Amino acid sequence: MTVVLETKSLVRRFGQVVAADGLSVQVREGEQVGIVGPNGAGKTTFLNLVTGYIRPERGTIQFMGRDITGLHPRAIARLGIARTFQIPQLYPNLTVLENMLLAWAAREGRIMDPWWPLRRTAWVEPAMDLLARFGLAEDADWPTYTLPEGKRKLLDVALALALGPRLLLMDEPTSGVSVREKFPLMDTLMETLIPAGVTVLFVEHDMDVVLRYARRVLVFQGGRVVADGDPQAVLTEVPAVPMTGS
């Protein structure tokens, strides 16, 4: 199977804290990989390195065989890597549909178009379809700031997915979501992402979520990968590592 993402010996320090200490990770096409580990283990740093938000001091990052080390986040996004955030990053004063249409314009490479309307049928229809898949069609005309947290999380993913990515990185997709909403939210995500052939990498503190939705798990500690493999096996084999931040 094609290797989608490959990082080699990534190093990144913040003062005395070593957030990435020779991180080497390989992710293959179509995998659903969970990343776990205690607070400060380097999980979010890893996502930030891959998406270009921060640059590694040493090491390389390859996406689909292409070196993307040090590229700007927008250049990496254009190559097909999308991400979601622990706190959903939306446009709160725009409606749900307008959020989606901007993502669609970005997908089409038309965001700098200064004349033709954003609300064009060719974009509204697929955007509404995607919103419907996430159960957000009824909220299309509401400003995003009015949405509850669970729906904001879904919209954050929908925006990333609207770009048509090959690799989606999700930072704690169920944080801030009520216990009752966690599994339906993850079900919706996976039911949309897996058939679309999107490779998924998600950071998560909830082990139930990891066990249920990841096919492979990476355990981070001190900026290193200390375990890698089948979730059931890894999570029982590495009991010494605190898996959650709390």
Add this chain to the structure above:
Amino acid sequence: MKPRWFWFSGLAFVGLGVMGFVLPRWTVFLLSLALARGLAALSVALLMRAGLVSFGQSLFFATGAYVAAFTVRLFGIREATVLLVGAVVVSMALAALAGLWIARYREIFFAMLSLAFTMILYGWLLKAYWITGGTDGLRIPPPTVLGVTWSVDALRTVLYEVTLACTAVALVLIHLFLESPLGYAVRAVRDNEVRLEYLGSSVWQVIYWTYILAAGLAGLGGVLTALNVGHVDPQLAYWTTAGEFVFITLLGGTESVLAPLIGAVVFEFLRTYALKYAPYTWQMALGGMMLLLIFFMPRGLWTLRHLRFRKALS
């Protein structure tokens, strides 16, 4: 803009056009100045949509005005259409240069840097008096419009109609811009730059092109002011002029392309009457107006459009 507002705006502009032939000359002159300043205020409102407050739009306002004056003096060209196009092009070209630097900044840094640029121009206009006329400024002889030399009486009305036509075209273009992906991206910059970058878009480019467009509007306002007044002076570039544009924008609001224009008309008449009835305290009257606005209509006069619905509901 909803169709209802589109038709309302169209009728309002036709009405304003007719009024140019009916109203007294001084009122027509004031309306011309208000529309021209309204365009500069619209340029401030455009940048405010991206969360940027510019205290330097007078840079382009003065540039537009002085380009017209220099074109007349250096090349002997008096045709208004040429002066209008030249002023807008030069203003936008200047913004294309300044924007390379200023588009990197946000918040107070953007505001102060824009202020610094306009004060540099002000200083140059003041000191290079052998070119600019210094504090006396430069006179602009009556222009020709579409190749016709108009009588002094007719020229006032003709220039008003030209100002109104330019304003209408600018409003339509800016409205189209705001409905486009780039127009929405401007609002997205104010809301969340991080998400925009992660969509694969350049926030810098969005701000850069908006800055250039805003400069074109301010430059257009400047040249229209210069043609109507027939004179340019360094005061056009001074920071108080830029402050007036911000004042007008806050007065009118930023929610619609019409709002800054309404703010400009109210401001121009308010200032005229305040000067007439309180010549020594007219600034206090404007300050009082601003305080009332902040307390009761923080989103500007444009919010008055809701009154009809509130009445209907009560």
